Amino acid sequence: MEPVILLRDAVTVLGGFPALAGADLDVWRGEIVLVSGPNGAGKSTLLRLCAGLASLAKGSGRVLGFDLVRQRREIRRRVGYLGHANGLYLELTAEENVRFWARSAAAPAHDDVATLDRLEVPTRWRSLAVAHLSAGQRRRVALACVVVRRPDIWLLDEPHTGLDGPSRDLLDGVLREAVAAGATVLVASHELDRSAALATRTVRIVGGVLSSTDEPSDGSRGTVDVA
Amino acid sequence: MDRGGLLMWRDALLVAGKDLRIEFRSKIALNQIAPFALVVLLLFAFALDPDRGFLGEATPGLFWITVLLSTLLVVQRSYAVEAADSGRDSLRLTGLDPAGVFLGKAAAVFVVLALLEVGLAAGVRLMYDTSLRGWPVLVVASLAATTGLVAAGTMYGALAAGLRARETLLPLLFLPVVAPVMIGGTRAFAAALDGSSGEGWRWCGLLITFAVAYVALGMLLFEPLLEDS
Amino acid sequence: MTTSAQVETPRRRRGRNERLATTSSRFTRALGVIALLMGASALLLALVISPPEVTQGDAVRLFYLHVPLAVAGGYLGVGLLAVGSIGYLWKRTTFWDLLAASAAELALIFTALTLLTGSLWGRPVWGTYWEWDPRLTLTAVLFVLLIGYRAMRTASVDPQLRARRSAVIGLLAAADVPLIRMSVDWWRGLHQTATLNPLNPSLDGMMLFTFFWSMVSFAVLFLWLLVHRFRVAWLEEQLADRALDEAIAQRRAEAPQTP
Numbered sequence: 001m002e003p004v005i006l007l008r009d010a011v012t013v014l015g016g017f018p019a020l021a022g023a024d025l026d027v028w029r030g031e032i033v034l035v036s037g038p039n040g041a042g043k044s045t046l047l048r049l050c051a052g053l054a055s056l057a058k059g060s061g062r063v064l065g066f067d068l069v070r071q072r073r074e075i076r077r078r079v080g081y082l083g084h085a086n087g088l089y090l091e092l093t094a095e096e097n098v099r100f101w102a103r104s105a106a107a108p109a110h111d112d113v114a115t116l117d118r119l120e121v122p123t124r125w126r127s128l129a130v131a132h133l134s135a136g137q138r139r140r141v142a143l144a145c146v147v148v149r150r151p152d153i154w155l156l157d158e159p160h161t162g163l164d165g166p167s168r169d170l171l172d173g174v175l176r177e178a179v180a181a182g183a184t185v186l187v188a189s190h191e192l193d194r195s196a197a198l199a200t201r202t203v204r205i206v207g208g209v210l211s212s213t214d215e216p217s218d219g220s221r222g223t224v225d226v227a
Numbered sequence: 228m229d230r231g232g233l234l235m236w237r238d239a240l241l242v243a244g245k246d247l248r249i250e251f252r253s254k255i256a257l258n259q260i261a262p263f264a265l266v267v268l269l270l271f272a273f274a275l276d277p278d279r280g281f282l283g284e285a286t287p288g289l290f291w292i293t294v295l296l297s298t299l300l301v302v303q304r305s306y307a308v309e310a311a312d313s314g315r316d317s318l319r320l321t322g323l324d325p326a327g328v329f330l331g332k333a334a335a336v337f338v339v340l341a342l343l344e345v346g347l348a349a350g351v352r353l354m355y356d357t358s359l360r361g362w363p364v365l366v367v368a369s370l371a372a373t374t375g376l377v378a379a380g381t382m383y384g385a386l387a388a389g390l391r392a393r394e395t396l397l398p399l400l401f402l403p404v405v406a407p408v409m410i411g412g413t414r415a416f417a418a419a420l421d422g423s424s425g426e427g428w429r430w431c432g433l434l435i436t437f438a439v440a441y442v443a444l445g446m447l448l449f450e451p452l453l454e455d456s
Numbered sequence: 457m458t459t460s461a462q463v464e465t466p467r468r469r470r471g472r473n474e475r476l477a478t479t480s481s482r483f484t485r486a487l488g489v490i491a492l493l494m495g496a497s498a499l500l501l502a503l504v505i506s507p508p509e510v511t512q513g514d515a516v517r518l519f520y521l522h523v524p525l526a527v528a529g530g531y532l533g534v535g536l537l538a539v540g541s542i543g544y545l546w547k548r549t550t551f552w553d554l555l556a557a558s559a560a561e562l563a564l565i566f567t568a569l570t571l572l573t574g575s576l577w578g579r580p581v582w583g584t585y586w587e588w589d590p591r592l593t594l595t596a597v598l599f600v601l602l603i604g605y606r607a608m609r610t611a612s613v614d615p616q617l618r619a620r621r622s623a624v625i626g627l628l629a630a631a632d633v634p635l636i637r638m639s640v641d642w643w644r645g646l647h648q649t650a651t652l653n654p655l656n657p658s659l660d661g662m663m664l665f666t667f668f669w670s671m672v673s674f675a676v677l678f679l680w681l682l683v684h685r686f687r688v689a690w691l692e693e694q695l696a697d698r699a700l701d702e703a704i705a706q707r708r709a710e711a712p713q714t715p
Contacts, residue, residue, distance in 0.1 A: 011704060013614075013700060014614075015613050015614065016613055016699075016700070016703070017703065018700065018703050018704045018707050021703075021704045021707040021708050022704065022708060051316075051320070052319075053316055053319065053320070055454075055616050057616075057700070058704075072454060073322060073325075073450075073453075073454075076319055076320050076322045077321070077322020078322075079320075081316070081320055083314060083316065085312055085314035085316075086312050086314065087312050087314030087315075087316055087317045087320075088312045089245065089249060089308060089311065089312070089317075090311045090312055091248075091249045091252040091253045091308070091311075092245070092248060092249060092252070096245075096248065100241065100245050100321075101321065103241050104238070104241060104321035104322065104323050105321070105322070129252065130312075138312075207707050207708065207710040208707045208708070209707070209708055379628075382624070382628060383628075386608070386621050386624060386625060390611045390612055391611075392607075392611045396604075396607055396608065396611055399600075399603070399604050399607055400604040400607070400608070400625065402600075403597050403600040403601050403604060404601065404604075404628065404629065404632050406597050406636050406639065406640075407632070407635045407636055407638070407639035410639040410640065410642075410643050411639055414642075414643065429642070430642070433635075433638060433639055433642065436635065436638075437635050440631060440635065441628075444627070444628060444631060448545075448624050448627065448628070451545060451620045451621075451623070451624060452620070452621065452624060454620065
């Protein structure tokens with residue numbers, strides 16, 4: 001059985017700079033992996049690479065069995081990515097934003113409302129243009145846009161930033177539910193104590209280099225040979 | 228129609244609906260681009276002596292130059308909304324069909340531009356005292372020319388999107404390419420206003436050829452533009 | 457994980473450097489000699505040996521430069537730009553990207569020279585430097601299209617993004633050429649201006665030969681320059697690759713050894 005994320009000596013170049021200078025990573029289905037590391041270590045780039053957003057300059061990688069060079073579109077439609085930017089349409093309401101993502105993923109009807117309910121987005125925000133919401137409120141709407149797609153892999157970049165205590169608990173709950181339903185989560189964060197409690201495993205990336213091809217923490221599955 | 232084709236149309240509708248809804252909310256086209264077009268019409272009157280009948284004679288050319296400049300703004304706006312929340316990933320992450328995204332964005336720009344052209348036609352009628360004749364040619368030429376402009380504009384908007392030089396790059400790339408639309412649209416209008424519709428239909432043929440070619444190229448070539456990091 | 461730059465032997469490095477030092481090979485040296493001889497003989501034929509034309513006089517001599525430049529830049533250059541762009545979108549390899557870029561750059565230079573010779577020729581024959589002649593108009597639009605292509609190539613430092621977008625622009629521009637041609641032909645159809653028609657039977661045999669010899673010579677010259685331009689681009693690419701390897705090695709060295 002293949003890991004859902006498999007990187008071998010992956011290099012990603014951003015504007016001539018090797019933001020990822022050699023990442024080896026195996027992530028298995030059902031894991032919640034915390035990617036830790038100092039600023040500029042390549043956490044965000046690692047997530048963008050796995051989302052099919054940043055391109056692979058050297059090395060090889062597969063996500064959900066799809067090649068990171070040739071099948072990025074297949075990968076993109078199956079992952080849920082939340083970056084530093086929320087990427088919402090500011091003129092649209094919270095509800096409309098979530099509905100756009102729901103429809104693009106061909107999610108069942110009324111999933112958008114159910115998702116907003118699950119994330120406890122108050123009804124009075126839902127019909128407001130996102131531009132009028134506060135940073136924390138927008139973050140929750142952006143999360144809802146990811147949740148509504150029911151992705152196989154969740155790639156979250158500093159998801160706890162800007163969220164208050166109850167919202168963070170809510171997020172952790174949503175992630176645990178997703179994992180229980182068969183999803184896999186990769187979280188980049190430097191708030192270790194917060195995310196470590198949630199994670200089943202922590203990997204550390206420094207200077208664009210990461211080496212984690214170990215077995216998952218429960219030890220139930222074997223590793224594959226390094227290619 | 229096969230499933231992929233259906234998905235393409237569904238995605239096109241989704242994107243067009245989203246863009247038009249954003250436009251409806253922000254009213255940028257109504258409040259800023261339409262007034263801009265009006266200002267351009269005024270400027271032409273300042274540049275060409277309005278008393279000597281130049282304006283009436285030059286109406287086809289002035290009309291299409293104004294449309295061309297407005298197209299730049301509408302296209303720029305169409306891609307600015309994608310990057311409004313400092314992210315350019317949404318369209319790619321949705322995993323929507325690339326040809327569908329192209330058609331959807333182009334359709335939304337088409338609607339805005341077509342409405343703008345109606346306003347401009349009223350503008351030249353009133354301000355330049357041009358009597359509009361040969362309606363069938365005028366309408367067909369406008370529809371074909373607008374389709375061509377919108378298809379090319381949507382492609383070049385995506386080509387310039389996300390680059391630091393995008394504001395200056397878009398006109399440099401887009402304007403020379405639509406030279407046939409400028410020539411065809413102007414000639415077709417001139418012929419229609421002169422009452423020689425036979426000549427006008429010939430130019431409509433060229434405009435339709437351009438429109439078909441660029442819609443087809445856009446549907447084929449949009450995918451690599453959605454891959455960018 | 458080994459860093460290739462460190463384990464490489466000095467000897468192999470030097471070998472690579474020597475290979476990098478030049479863009480010529482025996483083949484291109486021969487091609488260059490042929491191209492220059494052909495070019496010189498074409499110039500000799502055009503400017504000295506061939507007779508003056510009945511109506512245009514000596515001005516016709518510029519035509520032996522103008523038309524071949526236009527054909528080499530417009531047809532050969534833009535054709536290869538289209539081939540390179542399609543090749544890249546299909547195969548996604550650097551070769552096709554650099555082929556398109558090199559062809560476009562040479563096409564830009566040849567098109568600029570076409571415009572220059574065209575307006576110099578127009579002054580004595582038309583009495584003006586610029587005439588809205590369909591072919592000259594087409595060349596002018598082509599010139600701006602090629603400038604746009606070049607602008608895209610300098611607009612991004614990401615080689616993959618640049619290659620992808622440039623390929624799309626190259627293809628769109630090439631597809632536009634027949635449409636522009638059709639539109640300017642119709643537009644200026646009633647204003648057919650004086651040109652040289654090689655199919656005109658009244659044309660002197662020597663003039664005809666000069667015309668075609670010049671065509672072939674400029675095409676060979678174009679291809680010779682293209683090979684060199686391509687190789688320069690290829691070497692630049694290797695240099696960038698090496699700089700990237702060094703940057704990767706440096707970043708790896710900065711990272712503490714992770715268990």
